[in-house]
Amino acid sequence: MNKNLDPLLLSQSRLSIIGLLYKSNELEFVQIKDTLKLTAGNLSTQIQKLKKADFLEIEKKFKGNYPQTICRITPKGIIAFEDFITNMNQFTNSFSFIIPANTDTKQNRL
Amino acid sequence: MNKNLDPLLLSQSRLSIIGLLYKSNELEFVQIKDTLKLTAGNLSTQIQKLKKADFLEIEKKFKGNYPQTICRITPKGIIAFEDFITNMNQFTNSFSFIIPANTDTKQNRL
DNA sequence: TAAATTAGTTTGTAATTTAAACTAAATTAA
DNA sequence: TTAATTTAGTTTAAATTACAAACTAATTTA
Numbered sequence: 541m542n543k544n545l546d547p548l549l550l551s552q553s554r555l556s557i558i559g560l561l562y563k564s565n566e567l568e569f570v571q572i573k574d575t576l577k578l579t580a581g582n583l584s585t586q587i588q589k590l591k592k593a594d595f596l597e598i599e600k601k602f603k604g605n606y607p608q609t610i611c612r613i614t615p616k617g618i619i620a621f622e623d624f625i626t627n628m629n630q631f632t633n634s635f636s637f638i639i640p641a642n643t644d645t646k647q648n649r650l
Numbered sequence: 651m652n653k654n655l656d657p658l659l660l661s662q663s664r665l666s667i668i669g670l671l672y673k674s675n676e677l678e679f680v681q682i683k684d685t686l687k688l689t690a691g692n693l694s695t696q697i698q699k700l701k702k703a704d705f706l707e708i709e710k711k712f713k714g715n716y717p718q719t720i721c722r723i724t725p726k727g728i729i730a731f732e733d734f735i736t737n738m739n740q741f742t743n744s745f746s747f748i749i750p751a752n753t754d755t756k757q758n759r760l
Numbered sequence: 761t762a763a764a765t766t767a768g769t770t771t772g773t774a775a776t777t778t779a780a781a782c783t784a785a786a787t788t789a790a
Numbered sequence: 791t792t793a794a795t796t797t798a799g800t801t802t803a804a805a806t807t808a809c810a811a812a813c814t815a816a817t818t819t820a
Binding site for chain 2: 766767768769770771
């Protein structure tokens with residue numbers, strides 16, 4: 541089978557989390573939770589999985605008196621996300637005989 | 651969260667199965683199994699799930715003396731797959747500031 | 761006629777998902 | 791001032807999913 545889609549990112553919640561961080565580099569736990577409308581429990585587990593894969597790092601600070609959890613995407617996370625996008629585009633483009641194609645050739649990795 | 655990706659298709663195996671059928675309309679169980687290198691057990695369960703969602707229909711015949719299971723994509727399956735592709739393209743294109751964009755506008759549904 | 765092959769289905773375990781329950785501190789209201 | 795509520799998370803537990811292994815059942819080959 542086509543095993544090129546990282547199963548860790550083949551998940552609505554984790555794909556969205558990494559996608560958000562891909563754009564913003566780092567975000568607060570609460571920002572992610574609110575933006576994606578995830579429960580805190582779910583987000584907590586998902587970022588732990590992403591951390592375990594070294595796709596993001598978690599920094600615990602304080603914002604005023606409250607604890608604050610910052611998530612930051614790692615170089616490995618960036619590459620994994622770009623690979624996912626590239627592979628998914630490749631897949632969707634293989635149906636361009638009916639669904640208009642993606643012009644993506646090879647991504648520019650920064 | 652971005653709840654527009656049908657979780658039934660957000661699976662490597664089921665996405666590939668429906669993708670194959672999207673191209674070929676109907677295929678034998680064994681053809682799908684061999685093409686995607688799935689185990690028979692896994693394929694059996696996955697097509698049952700897809701059937702339950704009315705994304706494909708299963709016809710049981712005989713080919714010579716051996717049983718033959720034909721899988722055929724349904725109109726509902728076609729729409730679901732096209733929607734998945736469209737939504738995934740929309741997602742990936744929202745990262746085109748770095749990853750080249752997909753030109754897909756609105757798909758032509760046949 | 762025994763062994764191997766074909767074509768699947770069912771089962772059992774492991775992993776995943778996610779809401780609910782919980783911890784722990786801070787803040788607000790009575 | 792102390793009780794209730796809010797903030798910010800983590801842990802748990804139940805439900806769902808994934809998938810290989812084991813199984814059924816017939817056919818073909820040696």
